[in-house]
Amino acid sequence: MLDTFEILTTTGVVLWSKSYAPVNPSVINSLINDVFIEERTLSGAGVGEDISAANNPPYKHDQHTLKWTTVKELGLIFVAVYRSLLHLSWVDKLVDNIKTIFIDLYGDQLKKPHTTIVECHFDEYFDQQMQQLEKTGLGTDSRFPDSPFQHQESRFVGISRDEPPPLPELGGKQENNTLSNDPTANELNRASSADNSRPTTPAGHLLTAKRPPGGKGSRRARKAANAASAHASSGEESHSKIARANKGATQKKGRKWDADGLADEDSDTQLDYSAAANGTTSDQETSERTGAVEVVDQATWGSKTGKGQFILKDLDDQVNSILASADSKKEDSAATSTGIVGSSLSAIGGLFRNVVGGKILTKEDLDKAMKGMEDHLLRKNVAREAAVRLCEGVERELIGVKTGSFESVQAKIQSAMEASLSKILTPTSSLDLLREIDAVISPSALSLQKKRPYVISIVGVNGVGKSTNLSKICFFLLQNKYKVLIVACDTFRSGAVEQLAVHVRNLKELASREGGEVELYQKGYGKDAANVAKDAVTFATQEDYDVVLIDTAGRRHNDQRLMSSLEKFAKFAQPDKILMVGEALVGTDSVAQARNFNTAFGSGRSLDGFIISKCDTVGDMVGTLVSMVHATNVPVLFVGVGQHYSDLRNLSVKWAVQKLLSSN
Amino acid sequence: MVTIQDLAQAALNPSPVGLALAVLFALLIPLFLHRFIFQSSGLTTLPSVLLIGPSGSGKTALLTLFERGNHAPTHTSQTPLAVECSLPVGTRAGSDKYRSVNDPTNQAHKKFLLMDTPGHGKLRHHAIKNITNPQNLKGIIFLVDAATLSAGDDALRQTADYLHDVLLILQKRNVKVLKELPVLIAANKMDLFTALPAALVRSSLEAEITKVRDSRSKGLLDSGIGMGDVDDEKDDWLGEMGSKEFKFSQMEEFDVSVEVSGGNVLGGGGASVDKWWKWVSERL
Numbered sequence: 001m002l003d004t005f006e007i008l009t010t011t012g013v014v015l016w017s018k019s020y021a022p023v024n025p026s027v028i029n030s031l032i033n034d035v036f037i038e039e040r041t042l043s044g045a046g047v048g049e050d051i052s053a054a055n056n057p058p059y060k061h062d063q064h065t066l067k068w069t070t071v072k073e074l075g076l077i078f079v080a081v082y083r084s085l086l087h088l089s090w091v092d093k094l095v096d097n098i099k100t101i102f103i104d105l106y107g108d109q110l111k112k113p114h115t116t117i118v119e120c121h122f123d124e125y126f127d128q129q130m131q132q133l134e135k136t137g138l139g140t141d142s143r144f145p146d147s148p149f150q151h152q153e154s155r156f157v158g159i160s161r162d163e164p165p166p167l168p169e170l171g172g173k174q175e176n177n178t179l180s181n182d183p184t185a186n187e188l189n190r191a192s193s194a195d196n197s198r199p200t201t202p203a204g205h206l207l208t209a210k211r212p213p214g215g216k217g218s219r220r221a222r223k224a225a226n227a228a229s230a231h232a233s234s235g236e237e238s239h240s241k242i243a244r245a246n247k248g249a250t251q252k253k254g255r256k257w258d259a260d261g262l263a264d265e266d267s268d269t270q271l272d273y274s275a276a277a278n279g280t281t282s283d284q285e286t287s288e289r290t291g292a293v294e295v296v297d298q299a300t301w302g303s304k305t306g307k308g309q310f311i312l313k314d315l316d317d318q319v320n321s322i323l324a325s326a327d328s329k330k331e332d333s334a335a336t337s338t339g340i341v342g343s344s345l346s347a348i349g350g351l352f353r354n355v356v357g358g359k360i361l362t363k364e365d366l367d368k369a370m371k372g373m374e375d376h377l378l379r380k381n382v383a384r385e386a387a388v389r390l391c392e393g394v395e396r397e398l399i400g401v402k403t404g405s406f407e408s409v410q411a412k413i414q415s416a417m418e419a420s421l422s423k424i425l426t427p428t429s430s431l432d433l434l435r436e437i438d439a440v441i442s443p444s445a446l447s448l449q450k451k452r453p454y455v456i457s458i459v460g461v462n463g464v465g466k467s468t469n470l471s472k473i474c475f476f477l478l479q480n481k482y483k484v485l486i487v488a489c490d491t492f493r494s495g496a497v498e499q500l501a502v503h504v505r506n507l508k509e510l511a512s513r514e515g516g517e518v519e520l521y522q523k524g525y526g527k528d529a530a531n532v533a534k535d536a537v538t539f540a541t542q543e544d545y546d547v548v549l550i551d552t553a554g555r556r557h558n559d560q561r562l563m564s565s566l567e568k569f570a571k572f573a574q575p576d577k578i579l580m581v582g583e584a585l586v587g588t589d590s591v592a593q594a595r596n597f598n599t600a601f602g603s604g605r606s607l608d609g610f611i612i613s614k615c616d617t618v619g620d621m622v623g624t625l626v627s628m629v630h631a632t633n634v635p636v637l638f639v640g641v642g643q644h645y646s647d648l649r650n651l652s653v654k655w656a657v658q659k660l661l662s663s664n
Numbered sequence: 665m666v667t668i669q670d671l672a673q674a675a676l677n678p679s680p681v682g683l684a685l686a687v688l689f690a691l692l693i694p695l696f697l698h699r700f701i702f703q704s705s706g707l708t709t710l711p712s713v714l715l716i717g718p719s720g721s722g723k724t725a726l727l728t729l730f731e732r733g734n735h736a737p738t739h740t741s742q743t744p745l746a747v748e749c750s751l752p753v754g755t756r757a758g759s760d761k762y763r764s765v766n767d768p769t770n771q772a773h774k775k776f777l778l779m780d781t782p783g784h785g786k787l788r789h790h791a792i793k794n795i796t797n798p799q800n801l802k803g804i805i806f807l808v809d810a811a812t813l814s815a816g817d818d819a820l821r822q823t824a825d826y827l828h829d830v831l832l833i834l835q836k837r838n839v840k841v842l843k844e845l846p847v848l849i850a851a852n853k854m855d856l857f858t859a860l861p862a863a864l865v866r867s868s869l870e871a872e873i874t875k876v877r878d879s880r881s882k883g884l885l886d887s888g889i890g891m892g893d894v895d896d897e898k899d900d901w902l903g904e905m906g907s908k909e910f911k912f913s914q915m916e917e918f919d920v921s922v923e924v925s926g927g928n929v930l931g932g933g934g935a936s937v938d939k940w941w942k943w944v945s946e947r948l
Contacts (some may be wrong), residue, residue: 006739008739008743009745010741010743011740011741011742011743011744011745011780012724012738012741012742012745012780012782013724013725013728013736013738014736014737014739014747017737025737027737028739029739029740032739032740032742033740033784036742037742037784037786037787075743096783098774114746114747114748114777115731115747115748116727116731116732116745116747117732207688378942422789423786423787424787424790426785426786427785427786428784428785428786429785429822430785430821430825432821432823432825432876432879432880432883433877433883434879434882434883435821435875435879438875438879439821451876476884479882482881541708543758615887617675633727633738638884639880639887641887649884649885649886649887650884650885650886650887651886652881652886652887653888655886656887
């Protein structure tokens with residue numbers, strides 16, 4: 001079963017919701033954060049105006065599976081939440097149908113500006129859809145394809161045991177049962193054929209009486225049917241039992257009988273009364289009595305919009321017509337696009353609107369321009385994967401959007417891409433390294449943490465500038481008067497320790513002027529890096545260092561043997577920050593590098609930031625920034641912009657976006 | 665020849681029809697202009713109040729509470745939202761102080777636009793844009809979650825960061841466009857057991873902003889600066905120059921008055937947002 005179904009706006013207001021089991025709001029919040037804001041799992045989502053829930057990848061969040069779909073122009077999100085253990089094949093259909101119905105009913109209200117209030121009485125529509133889809137869902141699951149209704153009935157009998165109170169429709173049901181035992185085969189045939197053609201017709205129980213020959217009805221169903229006819233006139237208890245069974249079997253028609261049911265219990269001839277009293281005839285009765293009336297009834301089915309008595313029928317009807325009209329609209333739009341005159345006219349209009357603005361963008365309009373944008377990004381050294389994703393995101397955002405007055409498609413794409421790039425590069429939380437260090441080395445008296453050094457470790461492939469950037473960070477920390485310990489964990493490449501020693505010597509020289517303190521911790525070559533790191537952190541704690549900077553050996557990101565040692569390293573050294581150095585020169589490989597390093601530290605630990613080195617050497621082609629962030633959603637902490645210790649910068653998103661979009 | 669003369673005569677002679685048409689046009693054109701240009705331009709831009717704050721502080725819930733009188737369930741916002749609200753019965757807009765109670769314009773002055781912005785780190789540009797291009801902006805409500813602001817908490821750091829950025833933007837704003845701007849720091853979720861009282865929220869935010877200010881001044885430069893394209897580097901020090909500790913009162917120098925008051929949107933005893941209403945009504 002569903003846990004909850006919510007209809008919410010992109011502005012965060014829940015318009016309508018129905019929950020069957022309490023679900024923590026953080027489940028849906030994390031869907032919004034991960035899928036919509038940070039766009040972590042959108043890669044598989046289709047591009048287009050009308051995305052079905054089936055095409056959106058389901059989102060899983062502790063034990064819950066979320067199926068969702070959106071309506072962009074109204075800013076709506078439809079989410080169905082259910083337990084991951086269940087396989088509900090009809091949820092996609094439910095989400096789609098609810099979307100169609102909701103838009104049709106309340107679309108006008110949603111377009112009103114400056115309000116969040118949407119008057120919706122959606123419960124009945126939703127219940128109707130739930131029941132219909134549940135029924136069809138079970139029907140298709142049937143193991144007896146030649147007698148689906150019986151099987152269905154048996155299932156319902158089973159389910160309905162724990163269903164709460166019997167509705168006041170007992171008499172009607174019972175009456176029906178006795179009627180169904182009459183050997184009027186003609187009527188039954190007609191009724192059942194009508195039922196077959198329209199599964200929502202409430203005549204399911206008749207089929208138990210008229211079992212198709214050879215159909216393997218389940219024993220339970222047969223028993224239930226027999227029980228119903230045998231104890232047709234017994235006390236209230238059997239009534240309720242039958243009612244429960246029948247209610248299960250014909251769950252959908254429940255509400256329709258409300259008015260008649262009470263009257264039926266008193267006498268045998270009340271069918272006519274109730275019909276007269278209501279002024280209309282219910283399907284149920286007519287379908288049983290004469291074929292002629294049934295035909296009339298079918299014709300007038302849709303027009304019957306009573307004042308509550310026939311809500312369910314009305315709903316069925318309304319819902320079906322909404323869904324049908326939505327379908328036909330879709331077909332229409334597909335069909336009209338092929339007309340010669342129409343297309344040429346619209347082409348002229350389109351050209352005109354291209355210049356003047358006010359054009360509603362379609363996929364065709366965007367395709368060419370998006371290709372241009374993609375090429376532009378590729379020229380800026382953005383990896384193809386990231387470029388494609390960015391373009392898809394922009395396309396998804398723009399389809400169906402109206403251009404402003406005198407705004408060309410290009411300009412629109414440009415601005416959308418700018419927004420998209422700044423969104424991807426902007427970190428989710430602030431990246432103030434100094435304050436984080438302060439929080440760790442001088443914890444407030446209230447938080448029961450002990451003072452310990454702040455550990456930063458630096459990883460990366462060979463030759464990207466790990467040691468150089470480590471020294472730059474060290475210089476920055478020394479300027480802020482921290483006591484820093486540099487740990488040489490590159491115990492593999494000859495000369496690595498000596499290289500760091502040179503840096504430390506220089507930094508010591510500078511530190512004496514700046515006011516910090518720096519030492520090198522090294523154990524020579526051939527030792528296990530993880531152990532060295534662990535020892536160093538213990539040493540730093542004893543000697544009261546503020547920051548520990550750990551340099552690691554460069555490793556190829558696709559070499560499993562080298563990468564696997566990182567997990568142990570992370571476990572032993574427990575770094576507060578793991579920074580990966582990537583060079584701006586690298587092209588498409590940046591995505592794979594970032595991804596492999598991000599997953600190398602085992603579950604529960606990932607990279608905390610990137611340092612993009614050698615940004616001064618690439619000019620405008622700073623696409624690596626985007627590629628790496630795209631691959632991992634890890635923010636860029638620093639960029640290296642030169643050869644000196646002071647050439648380390650925070651990333652300015654504005655600057656990066658400007659460089660990426662500048663044309664040369 | 666004759667026909668041409670006739671035509672010319674017909675065209676130039678004063679005819680009653682032509683006269684009537686001319687009069688009609690003369691009268692109608694101003695009406696049309698008024699109707700289509702003047703009215704549609706939205707003469708009455710409502711005064712607006714901006715809601716900002718970190719994600720999860722209850723901005724959208726407060727917005728629905730102000731709009732409807734009771735709060736709606738909410739989730740993380742992705743897009744900004746503007747909603748027309750009117751002051752509750754019994755409160756009067758600050759500008760109506762000297763008006764008669766029965767003055768019908770009182771009603772008009774009770775309406776204002778409440779603008780909600782997403783608080784997620786990646787989506788704060790919406791809020792920033794509203795501050796830098798204000799449209800009849802009367803005040804900013806900065807919502808904080810008082811239950812998460814205990815010292816050493818990560819949420820306190822994030823909140824102080826955001827508040828620091830907002831105040832810095834206000835400090836550097838174009839004074840001609842936006843003369844004075846009051847800020848209300850609304851400490852939400854007072855119904856929770858762990859919530860700090862308003863005075864403590866104030867002092868802990870001030871202390872944390874002091875730290876932010878220090879570390880920003882010591883931090884690295886942004887990329888782009890000193891790499892060819894030099895920005896007009898204004899002073900990035902929030903508050904009084906050379907002051908050791910940041911106090912919200914330092915912002916008054918820049919015509920930004922900061923108030924802190926507590927309240928709660930949700931809670932067993934119902935919402936208590938009267939103080940915030942009062943603050944809003946005084947600003948209108």
